[in-house]
Amino acid sequence: MDQQFSWGDGAEGWRKGPWTTEEDKFLIEYVGLHGERRWSSVSRFSGKNQVNSRSLNVGLSYTGDNLLTYHVNSGLNRNGKSCRLRWVNYLRPDLKKGKITPQEENVILEQHSKFGNRWSTIARSLPGRTDNEIKNYWRTHFKDNGKASxxxxxxxxxxxxxxxxxxxxxxxxxxxxxxxxxxxxxxxxxxTAKRVAPPVRExxxxxxxxxxxxxxxxxxxxxxxxxxxxxxxxxxxxxxxxxxxxxxxxxxxxxxxxxxxxxxxxxxx
DNA sequence: AAGAGCGTCAACCGCCAACTC
DNA sequence: TGAGTTGGCGGTTGACGCTCT
Structure with missing residues (x-):
C-alpha cells in the first residue's frame, strides 16, 4: 500500500497510482447508484457508508521537511477518466478474468486482420474482455513475432x-x-450438522x-x-x-x- | 547468488469526437 | 454556433514477479 505515496497526487490534486480496495468499493457503490456515467462527479459523491468513504481520501504527502501532511476529503479523489478506466477494465461485473482461450485468441487474430489496432472494436467481439486486455495480449504474444528470431x-x-x-x-x-x-x-x-447453526453467509x-x-x-x-x-x-x-x-x-x-x-x-x- | 532480461498487466497520457450549455 | 466539458480510444509507461545467465 505504500506504493500510493510514491505515485503521489496529480498536478490538479487527483490521486494517482494503484487503486485501493476501499476506493474500488466506493466506485462500485457509486456505479450501483448512478450507473456508468458522469464519471467526473464520482469525486464529489459521498457514499452511504460515510465513515468508510471518508477514509478513502486520507492521504499522506511529503512536504520536504520530513513532515507528512495528513489530509481528509469527502468523495473519491480520483479524476473521472481514472474512475471510468478502473470500472471498465477491472470492476465491471461482466468481466471475464483469466487467460485468453485459444478460441478467443483466434477471434483476436481474425478481428485484428480486419480492423487493425482498433482494440475497442475487437473487444466487442469478445464479451467480457476489455480493449486494454486485448491490447496487452496482442503486444505480448503477436506484435514482435515477425521480428523475433x-x-x-x-x-x-x-x-x-x-x-x-x-x-x-x-x-x-x-x-x-x-x-x-x-x-x-x-x-x-x-x-456436526446437528450442532451447527444455520449456514451464515461468509x-x-x-x-x-x-x-x-x-x-x-x-x-x-x-x-x-x-x-x-x-x-x-x-x-x-x-x-x-x-x-x-x-x-x-x-x-x-x-x-x-x-x-x-x-x-x-x-x-x- | 545476484543481476539482467523478459512477460504481464494496471494505469496514465494525449488526442479527438460527442455532448452540453 | 462556438467554447467548454466529458467520455472513448489507442499508445505508452512503470512496477512486479519470474526465469535465465
Missing part, C-alpha cells in the same frame, strides 16, 4: 511451457489436498479481484448469485500457443505430456 521464440516457448507445467503440478497437488480435506469434512459433517473481504474466483465473488455481490467456480481454462491456452509452425522437435517432445493435459481438460470442459 526463432531462437528467441523457442526460448520463450520453453520458458512458458516450464512455467505452465509447474503451475499444473501445483494445481494437481492443490486438488489432491482439497479432495483430502473434502473427505475429512464429509466424515465430520454428519456429526462476509466477503473486499479486495481487488485479482483472480477469476474473486471476480465471480464480485459478480455474486452484484447479482445476488452464488459463485460456482468454473473449470480452469488456463491449460487449454497452450493448444493455441503451440500452433506456431516452427516450434522445434525438442519442444514437441516436451509438449507431449502437456498436450495430454490439454486433452483431459478439454474433455472436462
Amino acid at each position: 526463432l531462437a528467441q521464440s523457442e526460448k520463450s516457448a520453453i520458458r512458458l511451457l516450464k512455467r505452465q507445467q509447474f503451475r499444473w503440478q501445483q494445481q494437481q497437488q492443490q486438488q489432491q489436498q482439497n479432495q483430502v480435506d473434502a473427505e475429512k469434512f464429509m466424515s465430520l459433517s454428519d456429526e 462476509e466477503i473481504s473486499f479486495s481487488s479481484p485479482k483472480s477469476t474466483e474473486e471476480q465471480h465473488l464480485l459478480n455474486s455481490m452484484f447479482h445476488g448469485v452464488d459463485y460456482v467456480p468454473e473449470p480452469s481454462t488456463e491449460n487449454i491456452l497452450w493448444g493455441g500457443l503451440w500452433n506456431f509452425d516452427d516450434v522445434h522437435a525438442e519442444l514437441d517432445s516436451m509438449c507431449a505430456p502437456s498436450r495430454a493435459i490439454v486433452q483431459t481438460q478439454t474433455t472436462f470442459c
